[in-house]
Amino acid sequence: MSAPAFAASSEPLTIIGGGLVGSLLALYLARRGHQVAIYERRPDPRYQEAAEGRSINLALSDRGWRALEGIGVQDDVRRVALPLYKRAMHSIDGQLTYQAYGRENQAIYSVSRDGLNRTLLDLAEAHPNITLHFNQRCLEVDLHQRQLTMRDTTTQQTHVLTYHRLFGTDGAFSAVRGAMQKTERFNYSQSYLEYGYKELQIVAGTAGKWQLDKEALHIWPRGQYMMIALPNLDGSFNCTLFFPYEGETSFAALQTPAQVQAFFERVFPDAVPLMPNLLPEFAQHPTSSLVTVRCYPWSYQGEVVLIGDASHAIVPFYGQGMNAGFEDCTVLDQLLTEFAGDWDTVFAEFQRRRKPDADAMADLAVYNFQEMRDRVADPRFLLQKKIESKISAQYPDQWLPLYSQVTFSHTPYAEALANGTRQEQIMQRLMPLIHTEADYDTPAVQALVQQEMAQLA
Amino acid sequence: MSAPAFAASSEPLTIIGGGLVGSLLALYLARRGHQVAIYERRPDPRYQEAAEGRSINLALSDRGWRALEGIGVQDDVRRVALPLYKRAMHSIDGQLTYQAYGRENQAIYSVSRDGLNRTLLDLAEAHPNITLHFNQRCLEVDLHQRQLTMRDTTTQQTHVLTYHRLFGTDGAFSAVRGAMQKTERFNYSQSYLEYGYKELQIVAGTAGKWQLDKEALHIWPRGQYMMIALPNLDGSFNCTLFFPYEGETSFAALQTPAQVQAFFERVFPDAVPLMPNLLPEFAQHPTSSLVTVRCYPWSYQGEVVLIGDASHAIVPFYGQGMNAGFEDCTVLDQLLTEFAGDWDTVFAEFQRRRKPDADAMADLAVYNFQEMRDRVADPRFLLQKKIESKISAQYPDQWLPLYSQVTFSHTPYAEALANGTRQEQIMQRLMPLIHTEADYDTPAVQALVQQEMAQLA
Structure with missing residues (x-):
């Protein structure tokens, strides 16, 4: 079955997932004249408080910037991004050591995931070719009939949509990939580290002053585990503890507030005074897992394609998850120019070119955990x-x-x-x-x- | 939630999957005094013709024999098994070369999958502690409520069962594993070879005489692909062509009967005269895929465990798929003796001991394809x-x-x-x-x- 004929630029396109990659992709596709509908499982983040304990910041670097430049939004983002020129390693006795990331003036940029998503959604909403649909959970993808079964999570009503061309940007636990996993000879793996992570806060000092060097990504490397911190605009830092689930030194071993307090004072003594909410945060914030997802093929009959984490979720240690997903948009856009109107070739070339890079990045990301938690000390x-x-x-x-x-x-x-x-x-x-x-x-x-x-x- | 208390030997057990491993496992568990219920998706094979093009034979070797000896059924099976002492390699010009499998008198045994399954089901049915339920498709496993949603495929009625202890022996596409895949930090991979296989027949000669040496496993090694043949009791051989899906020499390239005939005459000239039904078989028999499945953990809270292909499906080239599944039963039985009544420990030890072996066997099986199709020539x-x-x-x-x-x-x-x-x-x-x-x-x-x-x- 092939899609009904449309002029190449007017064919309506459907995106499942309105996160960072989905909203950026919509802007790229809309610019070519397509009508683009985005369906997102969660509520519109622009009218929500950030989810508890999930005020993530991300490290935006050159691949991400290029993708943002492609739609002319780089200046808006740069205004709310903090450049980090170096790693700052905190030893157990409070000594600081530095390692520059690159040549002078080269930096990665700490940006708020939520803020960036809001910016991209504002742009998408303002675009006449894009419609946004929130609170829409994709229950089922029928690849043969090209139909989506969606549930509106505010009304609990279920409805069926037909798509012409479908883009799965619905992340590491993608529903679109779930349907592709049941097709013939679909290679798939999900692989978890035996580490979880928990997000904590270093609070702002008086008058919103940063209490650590705000031009560094801070690392407390401790061999088998580590804590890191990235600055926020308001003077605070988001800290993340990457820590074994089980074992002598692990989440499982820290059961009481007293144990948490004693552990942090012993191994992160210079950070503890800056973390007045450590104990309630440690108790209330979830412990999240770290997964690498690989699959192949990424596309189905020139009709469906997976982009970003949906096809190549990686662990966060190289700061490349978002950048890789954004680079997917750049590469796909180049192919749409190169093979205009020929979706079969675009999707086939996209996965052929991009898969080795996604695999390499997945390996590099796992490798960098060892570098950050151990070798930098x-x-x-x-x-x-x-x-x-x-x-x-x-x-x-x-x-x-x-x-x-x-x-x-x-x-x-x-x-x-x-x-x-x-x-x-x-x-x-x-x-x-x-x-x-x-x-x-x-x-x-x-x-x-x-x-x-x-x-x- | 823990299971209601039962005397260790009387606790009722549920098995999903009544194939080779499921029926053997039932016999091991019933011998310990448990009530065992087996639910099988397919009809009772004892009242069915073998499925079209799926009259598989398997190579039974020492690990499999030991497991059969454990329940005293080895003599029944040996009567219908054909010993293969060597590989017989057929070159393209009809030359035969031999390679002994082991020392004198060491052999692997060609047995009919279907015949072996019937034997084990007969024994299970005769056991007072075992009940068999065919045509029962497992639609859903609720690990929290310990409930199974089953559909009777003859009546299409759906019903819900509660289990106390569940054994998933439901093969490479296990429904039980499907439920476990959605639990926290479940590692999983399904990986396909770019080869498929098709089953064909070398017919019996006059008076049921074997037309090739019946004490050998025959191989036509052709570098990037191969055909093999194992003898049946009736004088015929089951042949399997392992062949690329795509490419110059592939299933995709053999589209017409004339192409099939010409190809076989060119590369398997000594076999073609023995395969009078080649063309209809090639057209009608399915092309099947070759998957390796790995996952971990294999058990869930001491209540559910995966056995055999459900946790470690491998490609068939070492003849160890069934043997590995049968050895699972031996190992589990030893642990049930060692840690009687303590299911948590039994399941935890089972997966801990057995996982490295399953991984090694998966690697060996893939390796052996290259040996068989290429190096033996x-x-x-x-x-x-x-x-x-x-x-x-x-x-x-x-x-x-x-x-x-x-x-x-x-x-x-x-x-x-x-x-x-x-x-x-x-x-x-x-x-x-x-x-x-x-x-x-x-x-x-x-x-x-x-x-x-x-x-x-």
């Missing part, structure tokens, strides 16, 4: 990063550190991972010769660097 | 296997080939895989010195073998 690791910066400064066209490729470039993730793996092998050969930053300039090291770079070229 | 590979046999004969206590560990021993699969990996590394060092079987006895080779064995010990 190791002086040798920090020295290696400094040496890498020096190589990159000396050979700017040949060596961009992996973190910069992922965060400050548009190099496909899979290519970045492959480059990063080669770079790490070189560093493993170089570092035995290096004991201080100054060693980089010794003739022996310089000779080896030159030799390695010649082979890399 | 390589004289160097066959020479390596002969040399391995010689090492094993010389050092019987130290070296059992991987295939024998998997097939003719009860060594846990994970341990077998680890041993096999070490052995392969040794063979990689040895084989460059060896060009003929006789080379094994040269002083240089013997010295290296001795040295390797000393390190292995």
Whole structure:
């Protein structure tokens, strides 16, 4: 069965999921002349308080910015974004160590998930081609009949909709993917870390003053677990504790307020005085799980496609979940230009090009948890990063550190991972010769660097 | 919520799935005094013709035999099983090459899936503690209320059952696992090969005579694909073509009877004269997919457990799917003795002990496809296997080939895989010195073998 004929630009499109990726995608598609209907399970967030304990902030970086630039909204977002130029590591005795994210002036940006979603929804609502439908839970997707069974969660009425072209931007637990999972030979995996996370607050100081450096992402690396903090506009920080579910040091082991208090005082002593609501927050905020979702194919007969977390949910440790979903929009938009009107080819090319990158990013995100919770506390690791910066400064066209490729470039993730793996092998050969930053300039090291770079070229 | 109290041996148990593993498990549990109810989606196979194109035979080996011995049914089964002592490789020009499976008299046994299932169901039906319920489709499992919504597929009536303890033996597309997949932090993957399979027949000769050696598993290895054949009691062989779905040489490329005929004559010339029904069978028999399913945990709160394909469906290339499911029954039975009455511990230990073995077997099964379709056609590979046999004969206590560990021993699969990996590394060092079987006895080779064995010990 094929969709009824429409002029390529007027075909009506249906999006399930009005989160960050769904609302951005709607703007891209509407700009091409399509009528776009967005159905979102939750109430309109613009008329809601942020859900309890879920005032998440996200790290927006170059891939995300490019996607926002594509619809001209980058300046609005930049006004409410806080640049973070470095990591600030807090040792157990209160010492601070810093690691720059990139070259001077390169930063990731702390933005409120909720604020960004509101901005994108305002733009979508103002667009004449887009209609927004909230409180609409997708109960069933009939891929053969191209029908959606929806329930209005305010009236509990169920109704059936027909779609022509369907975009599943409904996140890690996607209903659209749920229907595709039952089709022939659909590869699927959901894989949980044995860690959960809990969100906590560092409050603002007097007169809305930030009590920690607001230009850093703060990390309390503790080997098998960590806490991080990102600044908010109001002077507070959102903290997240990433912590084992079970075991000697775990959520399961912290049962009483006294145990929580004693644990935090022991391992995060410099943070505790800034967290006056620690105990009620710890008790009341949910413990959330950390899942990686992979699947393939991402599309069904040129009629349905999964975008963002629906096809490639990743753990948050590289700050790339939203950026990857936004980059999906950029790539899809390029393909819509390249193969205008030929949805079969657009969807087929989209999944073919994008799947290796999504897989690479999923691996990088899991890898970075170990780096953040453990390796950043190791002086040798920090020295290696400094040496890498020096190589990159000396050979700017040949060596961009992996973190910069992922965060400050548009190099496909899979290519970045492959480059990063080669770079790490070189560093493993170089570092035995290096004991201080100054060693980089010794003739022996310089000779080896030159030799390695010649082979890399 | 915990189950109402019963004497450990009288607690009623519910099994979803009355296939090979479900019926065997019922016999093990009933022997302990439990009342066991089996619910099976399909009609009673004892009153049905075998489903069209699905007259599967299976390779029963030592792990399977041990499980059958546990309930005293091994002699009944052995009477209808055909021993296969070797692989017989058919080259494209009709040459036959052989590879023994193990030591003399070691064999895998070709048995009819349907016949074995009938035997086990007869035994289950005769047991006073077991009730059988066919045509019962499990629509929903409510893990909190411990309720099953079942539909009788003959009357279309739906009814709700309460269970005390539930065993999911309902195969690769398990409904019980489907419910567990929605619980917190359930890890799950379904992964398909890009190959499908189709079942075909080599007919019996005059007077029910086998037209190929009936003591061999026949393989037509063709690099990227293969056909295999296992003997039946009536003189016929069941053939299975394992073949890519897409591509130049694929199911997609064989569209017309003339294409099928030409292809088979070109690549399986010695088999075609024995397959008079090739064209109608090829057209009418389904093309089936090949899936590996992994998940964890396998149990839910000491109340529900997944057994066999429901928790670890594997591809068929090592002939271990049924054997692994039967070994699950052996292991579970041992744990029921060890921790009598303590279901929480039994289920927890079962999944903890058995998961690494299921994962190893899944990997081995995928690996063996490449061996069967490709490597067995390589004289160097066959020479390596002969040399391995010689090492094993010389050092019987130290070296059992991987295939024998998997097939003719009860060594846990994970341990077998680890041993096999070490052995392969040794063979990689040895084989460059060896060009003929006789080379094994040269002083240089013997010295290296001795040295390797000393390190292995």
